[in-house]
Amino acid sequence: MRSIGEMARDSGLGVSALRFYDRAGVLVPAWVDPVSGYRWYGPEQCDEARLLARLRRAGMPLADIRLVLAGWSGPDTELVRGLLDAHLRRLELGLSGARDEFSALRALLDTRENPMTSLRTSAARLSVPAPELAAALDAVRFAASADPELPMLAGVLLDIEGDELRAVATDRYRMAVARARTSGHDGPRAQVVVPLPLAEAMRALLSGGELVRLAVDGGRVTLEAGDRQTAGRCLDHDFPDYRRLVGxxxxxxxxxxxxxxxxxxxxxxxxxxxxxxxxxxxxxxxxxxxxxxxxxxxxxxxxxxxxxxxxxxxxxxxxxxxxxxxxxxxxxxxxxxxxxxxxxxxxxxxxxxxxxxxxx
The missing domain is CATH 3.10.150.10 (DNA Polymerase III, subunit A, domain 2)
Known part of the structure; x- marks a missing residue:
């Protein structure tokens, strides 16, 4: 007999998952201690749990999984094969439909004008209190993406408008937004995506309490703090419209x-x-x-x-x-x-x- 912890370790299903499948009547323990309520599983149930884990990773509904488990050890495997084939066909049809929809969406994107290009290339020169810019970077850097397939998220967006600078970072699963007061900028809204290494270099300069100077020009950003300076190219990608995501x-x-x-x-x-x-x-x-x-x-x-x-x-x-x-x-x-x-x-x-x- 295996305890629920041993079963979780050997099967790849978590303890909570095993409890759920017990309550759902999919994988019922061989014996439950009537005093403690602790679950114990028979030796043959480990193979069933591994099979269950595979079927769930493949996205099979629980109703079908029950039938697969019921027929897996029987002499007639026709039902099991039919269920597996039917689920695979559903997945293939779903993937085909998704491909068609994504092709249509890409075609729509190709015909759209990009409203962020002018914002990103707008020049801006402003002053920011070093402690406020440091706090803004500290509040958002952790949320930047490390996914190489999403290079547009591998940095910190600096959104400059009026007397405010907003710092934003997201990796799709989380987003962080912070702001700092600015002065000296009276031009149009400007947005640049600062790559994370450059954002880290900028943060390293922000150790004092003075005003620092930030300049954006032609896709290049420069930060001056006293007699120290760091500069670099911004990411040549558009950043999602975060304002729509926080409403x-x-x-x-x-x-x-x-x-x-x-x-x-x-x-x-x-x-x-x-x-x-x-x-x-x-x-x-x-x-x-x-x-x-x-x-x-x-x-x-x-x-x-x-x-x-x-x-x-x-x-x-x-x-x-x-x-x-x-x-x-x-x-x-x-x-x-x-x-x-x-x-x-x-x-x-x-x-x-x-x-x-x-x-x-």
Whole structure:
């Protein structure tokens, strides 16, 4: 007999997944301790669990998985083959349809004018308080993308308009926005995407409390701090219109003590994500819940879909550190909506974290 922990280790299914499949009647333990409720699995069930994991990674619905498991060990495998072939045909049809839609979308993109080109190449010269620019870069750098297939996200957007500079970074799964006051810029809005190494070099110059000078001209950005200077080419890519991405319905705001919440994340229960094509490797998930009195807890599993909000734990920890406040506001929307982490003293500095769907 295998314990649930041993079964999870040997099969590739997480403990929470095994509990879910037990409740769903898909993979029921051979024996459950009537006193402790602890689950035990028979030797032959490990192969079933591995099969189940493969079918779930292939996206097969649970209703079909039940039939596959029921017929897998029987003498007549015709039903199993039919189910596998039918699911493969559904996947192929779905992929063919997706290709057609993406081809149409690319054609639409080819015929559109790019509204950001003039903004990115606009010249700008301005002054920024060094501490404010440093704080803005610190608040967003963690969210920049490292995906080589998305070079337009591999940096920090500097959006200069009026007397304000906004710094923005995103890797699709999270976004961070911060701002700094400026002076001396009375021209049109200017946007440049500073590659992350150059953003790091700029941050290294911002150690004092003086005004620094920032210049954007012809796709090149220069930062002068006293007698020191760093400069480089901006990324020759358009950045997504982040203003459309942050227009979310107001959610429930809950204040949290940053240090206490961080400790709760580090010591609380986690579950491993499923390995999916976009993830490449599993990572730790923290499942958050908010009680009626506003208490945020980290729990092992949810009672129902409406209260299960799972997030990449490392992303959460990085966002808390970037928030740089003893107290932060967690804003919860629908279970499928991003978690917003705000600074109580600055409505315009925040991070968005996309939730991770819990299939199990």
């Amino acid at each position: 979310l319905p107001a959610g429930r705001r809950v204040p949290v003590d940053t240090a206490a919440f961080r400790k709760m994340l580090l010591t609380g229960p986690v579950r491993a994500s499923e390995v999916r094509a976009q993830d490449q490797a599993p990572y730790d998930l923290s499942v958050l819940a908010v009680s009626d009195d506003g208490t945020v807890t980290v729990r092992e599993d949810g009672d129902d879909e409406g209260t299960r909000m799972a997030f990449n734990r490392e992303f959460l920890l990085q966002a808390l550190e970037a928030g740089a406040r003893e107290e932060l506001l967690l804003e919860f929307g629908a279970p499928t909506a991003p978690l917003v982490i705000r600074r109580p003293d600055d409505e315009h500095a925040f991070s968005l974290l996309m939730p991770v769907r819990l299939d199990d």
